[in-house]
Amino acid sequence: MSKVTFFKTQFPFNNVVETSPALLLEDAQKFVDVDLNIGWAMKTVNSYFPNKNNKVALKDGDHVNDRRVVKKCQGSIMCDNGACALYKKQLRPPVEQKLIANKKCIYCNNAMNWIQSAVTVEYYFSFIRSECTMNHKVNRFRKIEHLHSSYVQKHLTNDQQKKVYQIILKNPAATPGGVIAEISMRSDEISKDVEDINPVLLNRERTKHELRAAKIRNDLALVKGTDLFEEFSKIEDEYPGYILSAELVASKSCIIFSCPEMAMVKLPFVNCPMITDVIFKAVPNGFHLCSTVIFVPEMKKHVVIFQAIIKKLDPQQFAVYFKALFEKFAIKADNFLGMIMDFSQAQREGFYQAFNSSFPDSGILPTRLLKGSYMHWKQSVQRVVSNHSLVPAEKSNQFVSLTYKLLKTTVEEVFVETAQSIIREFPNVRRWLQWWLQPTISSMIYNCQTVLSDALRKHSSRTSNAIESYHSALYRLIPTRKALNVSLRLILQVCRTDGRLIKSYYKFGLAPFYTKTSSKRKNRSKPVANDGRAPDCNKAIFTSQKKRKLESLDTKVESQCNEIVSPIKSTKDAVTDSEDDLDLYFDQIDQASDSKVSIDLNIDESLVVFEQHGALMLKALGGIVDDPVPVESDFDFDTEAILREFECLKYNRYDSILIDSYKKYTSNIKTMDEKETAVMGASAMIKGFVWGIPSSTDDVYNLPQFTDGEPACCV
Structure with a gap:
């Protein structure tokens, strides 16, 4: 206004x-x-x-x-210093006389002359x-007149204020720096020159003041002293049925809302876990936005079903949130698969309190329904590996292998031994490992310590990537750190979008997305290296060796298939020499299994990986046996012990496949034709396990058998 x-x-x-x-x-x-x-x-x-x-x-x-x-x-005021660049330049004076007397020239710091x-x-x-x-x-006879010239004025006129408001309308997220640079954050257009509006807007602080003043005048910002209840009443009228409850007391601020259209679809709480996470930039300082998503088959994507703006990150706030979630969708203990979240203590305890309060007679422990995000664990491992004061560069592969084994094993003795090995080999990571081995945390992520239900543990969803994707989209759509009423209105508007998609799906039969043919992955172009910079970071210094291994892996595998192993060299030595390459192989296998949700994009590349490294895997496990050599009895005993231990791993499907491949490869193989057949069989087993397809018609009968609905990979 x-x-x-x-x-x-x-x-x-x-x-x-x-x-x-x-x-x-x-x-x-x-x-x-x-x-x-x-x-x-x-x-x-x-x-x-x-x-x-x-x-x-x-x-x-x-x-x-x-x-x-x-x-x-x-x-007006001006500088009388003849050597000053602002000599005789008349400027706007301060209003108070005391301030005028203390005013200094901004160029030469001399006292200003007051006209x-x-x-x-x-x-x-x-x-x-x-x-x-x-x-x-004005009375010139009595010398009542302006004896000075005009200057750049400090305050904007009404017309100039309207021009600033037009900038806000085109770009609500306009920043002082962007306005001065004449660049719009929402488009690639060059905005209007603020100097043409008023040169005073070239001052960042002045521009910031005028932008906020324009928002306040046009009800786009919350003014100090504004009645919050009145503002929220307007929002509630604008978005009927969205706000479920609102507590505006400073210590218990909690505004819970959900899109009403979510009640139109039967959400798959039985088959799909919900994912919950918290962010803070989308709301004002001191507040946090908690969101929950679930995969909706009709939408072919994860959809936000429940949200809240909360003040404190404590168990009581999250207990209120989760209890309201259970009540909103009439969730029962027997039709609820579970929840995926990060490892926040406040979120965990809040979930436990809400579940015990909502389902006191269910007889189900809430710890069985709370799954930790695998990606958070993986990123934590990567951060530790990147810190070479904790993990030496030459031992990074060993550390990754140990942490991977710690995650996957289901044998308690192996779990304890692996943890002790990590502390023994890497003593500086003791505090990091102690945090991850806390019972409430380890039960959410480690197979050996987990108490999760079988359905939740085996479910293919194991990360919080879906909610992270929503957060990225939210940051692209709305400005950050705005007033509470502005942020709430913008978040509700984004929330309404999914509701409209669901409504149009059931009302008009309109699909939210057209079916697209899978496109081939484009080759990534490598950035031009900066030849003027020394390798001065960990990545540049310590990863070159691993890159060289990956680039030469294909050549190495081919040469290994053609060379004849000397009789002097034992099978045990062959296993030791190929340990590092086997780690690289498993890295690629793990990446392929993580990409299960995008099978069409990755399948061609993954099949090539399996074909290339099938011989390497068999060599690492059993050695090249075209020319049989004597095997030491100690190694025979160790191998059999390891096999018995691996066979105890109920859910370690990778290891079971490798053991089958080992047995098949090392049993009475004498000719090259038999070796090639065994390699193809092992390759078919792996491809059938990961992708569910054979490599050829001859390999159909070599595929492992799994029960219906069992995931391709359980980590």
């Missing part, structure tokens, strides 16, 4: 009289939405009600609420006529 009272005349030098509308707020007995700016720096000399306590009868048109304001021009003026301006506000009359009085 623009000002009611303002004047078009700017920097007048002569007598000027101008009239503008005026608005009186009778309850407060004052005129509002007033801008008395006429360009000059003016100091208020007097402000009073001329007709109050007036014993003489009022003239026609006068009223007791009429008001007169008298202001005096403060002249005074005796010109006064009278503003008369008429209650009856609802107008304000500005009278700029």
Whole structure:
């Protein structure tokens, strides 16, 4: 909303009289939405009600609420230093005389010369006529005039304020830096030059002030002292049925909302886990946005079904959130697969409290329904590996192998031994490992320590990537760190989008996405290396060796298939030499299994990986046996012990396949034809396990058998 009272005349030098509308707020007995700016720096000399306590009868048109304001021009200031770049440049002075006396030149730091003026301006506000009359009085005979020139004014005129508002309309997320640079964050367009509006907008602080003032004038920002209840009432009317509950007490602020259209679809709580996470940039400082998503088959994607803006990250707040979630969708203990989240203690305890309160007689432990995000664990391992003061570069593969084994094993003795090996080999990671081995955390992620239900543990969803994807989209759509009412309105608008998709799906039969043919993955172009920079970071210094191994892996495998192993070299030595290459092989296998959700994009590349490294895997496990060599009895005993231990791993499907391949390969193989057949069989087993397809018609009968619904990979 623009000002009611303002004047078009700017920097007048002569007598000027101008009239503008005026608005009186009778309850407060004052005129509002007033801008008395006429360009000059003016100091208020007097402000009073001329007709109050007036014993003489009022003239026609006068009223007791009429008001007169008298202001005096403060002249200008300039630098008298002849060597200064701003010599004789007249500038706008401060309003207060004390500040004028202390004013220094911004270039040479000399005291400024004050050119005074005796010109006064009278503003008369008429209650009856609802107008304000500005009278700029000049008397040159009495030397009451401006003895100085005009300057860049500090305040924007009404027309200039409207131009700033147009910038806000085009780009609500406009920042002072972006406005000054004339670049729009929402498009590739060059915005309007702010210098043409007013040169004072080249000052960052001034631009920031004017942008906020424009938002406040047009109800785009929450003004200090605004009635929050009134603002939320407007939002509730604008989005009926969205806000489920709102607690605005400072210590317990919690606004819970959900899209009403979510009730139109039967959400698959039995078959799919929900994913919950918290972010903070989408809401004001001190607040947090908690969101929950679930995969909706009709939408072919994860959809946000429940959200809340909370003040504190404590168990009580999350307990309120999860309990409201259970009540909103009438979730029962027997039709609820579980929840995936990160390892926040407040979220865990809040979930436990809400579940025990909502289902006291279920007999189900809430720990069986809470699955940790695999990606959070994997990123934590990667951060530790990247810190070579914790893990030496030459031992990074060993550390990754141990942590991977710690994650997958289901044998408690192996789990304990692996943890001890990590602490023994890498003592600096003791605190990191102790944190992950806490019972409440280890039960969410490690196979050996887990208490998860079989359905949740075997479910293919094991990361919080779906909710992270929503957060990225949210940050692209809305500005961050806005006032609470603004942030809530914008988040509700994004929430409404999924509701409209569901509504159009059931009402008009419109699919949210068209079926697309899978496109081939494009070859990534390598960035041009900076030949002027030394390898001064961990990645550049320590990863070159691993890159060389990956690049030469194909050549190495081919040469290994053709070479003849010397009789002097034992099978045990062959296993030791290929240990590092086997780690690289498993890295690629793990990446392929993580990409299960995008099978069409990755299948061709993954099949090539399996074909290339099938011989390497068999060599690492059993050695090349075209020319049989004596096997040491100790190694025979160790191998059999390892096999028995691996066979105890109920859910370690990779190891079971490798053992089958080992047995098949090392049993009475004498000729090259038999070796090639065994390699193809092992390759078919792996491809059938990961992708569910054979490599050829001859390999159909070599595929492993799994029960229906069993996931391709359990980590």
